[in-house]
Amino acid sequence: MSQKEEVLRRLRRIEGQVRGLQRMVEEDTYCVDVLVQIAAARAALKSVGMTILRGHVNSCVVRAIREDHGEPAIEELVDVIKRFTD
Amino acid sequence: MSQKEEVLRRLRRIEGQVRGLQRMVEEDTYCVDVLVQIAAARAALKSVGMTILRGHVNSCVVRAIREDHGEPAIEELVDVIKRFTD
Amino acid sequence: MSQKEEVLRRLRRIEGQVRGLQRMVEEDTYCVDVLVQIAAARAALKSVGMTILRGHVNSCVVRAIREDHGEPAIEELVDVIKRFTD
Amino acid sequence: MSQKEEVLRRLRRIEGQVRGLQRMVEEDTYCVDVLVQIAAARAALKSVGMTILRGHVNSCVVRAIREDHGEPAIEELVDVIKRFTD
Numbered sequence: 061m062s063q064k065e066e067v068l069r070r071l072r073r074i075e076g077q078v079r080g081l082q083r084m085v086e087e088d089t090y091c092v093d094v095l096v097q098i099a100a101a102r103a104a105l106k107s108v109g110m111t112i113l114r115g116h117v118n119s120c121v122v123r124a125i126r127e128d129h130g131e132p133a134i135e136e137l138v139d140v141i142k143r144f145t146d
Numbered sequence: 147m148s149q150k151e152e153v154l155r156r157l158r159r160i161e162g163q164v165r166g167l168q169r170m171v172e173e174d175t176y177c178v179d180v181l182v183q184i185a186a187a188r189a190a191l192k193s194v195g196m197t198i199l200r201g202h203v204n205s206c207v208v209r210a211i212r213e214d215h216g217e218p219a220i221e222e223l224v225d226v227i228k229r230f231t232d
Numbered sequence: 233m234s235q236k237e238e239v240l241r242r243l244r245r246i247e248g249q250v251r252g253l254q255r256m257v258e259e260d261t262y263c264v265d266v267l268v269q270i271a272a273a274r275a276a277l278k279s280v281g282m283t284i285l286r287g288h289v290n291s292c293v294v295r296a297i298r299e300d301h302g303e304p305a306i307e308e309l310v311d312v313i314k315r316f317t318d
Numbered sequence: 319m320s321q322k323e324e325v326l327r328r329l330r331r332i333e334g335q336v337r338g339l340q341r342m343v344e345e346d347t348y349c350v351d352v353l354v355q356i357a358a359a360r361a362a363l364k365s366v367g368m369t370i371l372r373g374h375v376n377s378c379v380v381r382a383i384r385e386d387h388g389e390p391a392i393e394e395l396v397d398v399i400k401r402f403t404d
Contacts, residue, residue, distance in 0.1 A: 067171050075164040082157045085150060091202035092226050098195040099229040102188050106403060109184040114396045116177035118389075125383045131376075138372045140178050143185040145364060145403045192317060200310045204303075211297045217290075224286045231278060231317045239343050247336040254329045257322060263374035264398050270367040271401040274360050281356040288349035312350050315357040 063115055070108045077101040109144060149201055156194045163187040195230060235287055242280045249273040281316060321373055328366045335359040367402060 061069070078101060084094050117137065124133035147155070164187060170180050203223065210219035233241070250273060256266050289309065296305035319327070336359060342352050375395065382391035 064171060064174075068168055071164060071168045071171065075161060075168070078157060078161045078164055082154055082161070085153050085157065088150075091198055091206060092222055094198055095195055095202070095226045096229060098191050098198070099226070102191045102195075102230075105184055105188045105191070109181055109188075110396060110400055110403075112177055112180055112184070113399065114392065116181070117392050117395065120177060122383050122388055122392075125380050130380055134372065134375050134380075136178055137375065138368060140181045140185070141371065141399055141402070142368055143182065144188075144399070145368075196310060196314055196317075199313065200306065203306050203309065208297050208302055208306075211294050216294055220286065220289050220294075223289065224282060227285065227313055227316070228282055230313070231282075236343060236346075240340055243336060243340045243343065247333060247340070250329060250333045250336055254326055254333070257325050257329065260322075263370055263378060264394055266370055267367055267374070267398045268401065270363050270370070271398070274363045274367075274402075277356050277360045277363070281353055281360075284349055284352055284356070288353070292349060308350055312353045312357070315354065316360075 063111070067108055067111060070104065070111075074101055074104050074108070077104065106144070113140070113144075149197070153194055153197060156190065156197075160187055160190050160194070163190065192230070199226070199230075235283070239280055239283060242276065242283075246273055246276050246280070249276065278316070285312070285316075321369070325366055325369060328362065328369075332359055332362050332366070335362065364402070371398070371402075 077097065081094065081097055081101065084097065121130070121133045121137055124130045163183065167180065167183055167187065170183065207216070207219045207223055210216045249269065253266065253269055253273065256269065293302070293305045293309055296302045335355065339352065339355055339359065342355065379388070379391045379395055382388045
């Protein structure tokens with residue numbers, strides 16, 4: 061499976077988790093169980109983000125550095141990492 | 147709108163964001179734009195989680211404390227907060 | 233050991249970690265090792281924060297709820313949890 | 319001021335914040351105020367970490383990529399970013 065397919069597969073699973081969350085809320089599931097599932101969906105999003113980030117550095121950032129215009133690519137990278145740590 | 151409806155409305159929007167992410171990946175959108183959207187979906191999940199958490203404290207935890215069995219409810223609360231901060 | 237002493241002990245250890253970080257930077261330690269230590273100090277701060285949070289809920293928030301003015305205490309609690317998850 | 323001096327200056331300020339936290343706990347400051355200060359110290363650590371991370375990518379990672387052994391450097395980078403987002 062290519063990385064793109066792998067990422068899509070994980071995003072579909074996350075979509076399923078979010079739909080599952082709606083069902084839980086509709087059926088008045090105990091709040092703490094809903095919160096645990098929200099935390100799980102967030103962790104899954106973070107994990108797929110890390111996969112995309114690794115791919116991004118390995119392709120775009122590496123290329124930018126090799127072609128001697130790495131600086132804006134690195135600024136952009138640090139900026140997106142900051143968003144991820146919020 | 148009740149809090150339940152409001153939460154459901156936000157979860158449906160998050161589901162839409164996750165579907166939008168799949169489209170972005172399928173169409174080979176620039177990785178950094180995908181990452182920014184992932185961070186946005188995570189922030190939206192955190193925000194809806196905070197709304198549910200507030201509701202949970204205001205109902206279940208308050209009731210548990212009033213009925214003098216607050217301790218396990220508070221342990222559970224701190225545990226779920228920990229998951230959220232990961 | 234009381235909870236207060238336990239918290240102080242952990243804060244003193246964190247102070248030591250932050251001083252250790254300064255030494256590492258002064259001695260030009262490899263950046264990734266510095267970053268790993270920064271992450272460790274942040275995790276330690278979060279952990280001591282969770283201990284204080286549990287104590288806060290168990291004393292102040294429980295009392296506020298019992299004295300029927302729980303609402304502002306809960307708003308404040310949710311607000312501080314939000315800061316922690318940033 | 320060099321980046322190293324700037325980082326040291328910020329770490330010393332964080333050390334001061336952690337000492338301030340000990341004073342607050344010793345003087346039984348209201349828990350929520352302590353928690354707000356802990357969140358502030360964590361944010362300051364994250365911020366200095368981002369500065370070090372940027373410097374690390376700009377020097378070590380760029381050099382590794384130019385000398386054609388970028389892969390382990392990028393793995394290490396993604397690993398440390400993961401720790402930071404916990």
